[in-house]
Amino acid sequence: MSEVISKPNIVAAPDGHEQPGFFATSLEKAVGLARRNSIWPLPFATSCCGIEFMAMMAPHYDLGRFGSERLSFSPRQADLLMVMGTISKKMGPIVRQVYEQMAEPKWVLAMGACASSGGIFDTYSVLQGIDKVIPVDVYVPGCPPRPEQVIDGIMLIQDMVGKETFRKRQSPEYRNLMTKYGMENH
């Protein structure tokens, strides 16, 4: 039985000048290339979306193909906070504390309807979206989202990470955003 073996996708090189024997680019683009292909996620999973996340980590979908197989359960060694599941108001400060403990630069992905907007739980006890307590970069809709959707969200994060400039975190826009969340000294 013959099996079709597909060629692996090779990560595209950053923009630059190339000729036989040399390649020149900027430090920013080289760092962006390295960062975007080695994102270390911190999974903050509280309920069913976390199970879908586990499926995404397993061999069939395999987040390791995107350089993110190394999950971090310490905020100090993570650059992507993935919040998945229902977040109660009581848990809001904990999510925020984990976010604050992460070193810059850092990004946030809200997975599923609950993390993005409270989902079906429009009740007194459930936070109506984690963006009430921390800034969010990418929202993945669904209840729960399929692993393909989460991978799509991760790829959007990769795009942002790869294109981020060194100056972004010092920009007035970013400082204003942090001030809005009461994290001026962040």
Ligand code: SF4
């Ligand atoms: S979005 Fe749906 S699947 Fe995800 S945690 Fe909420 S109820 Fe569960």
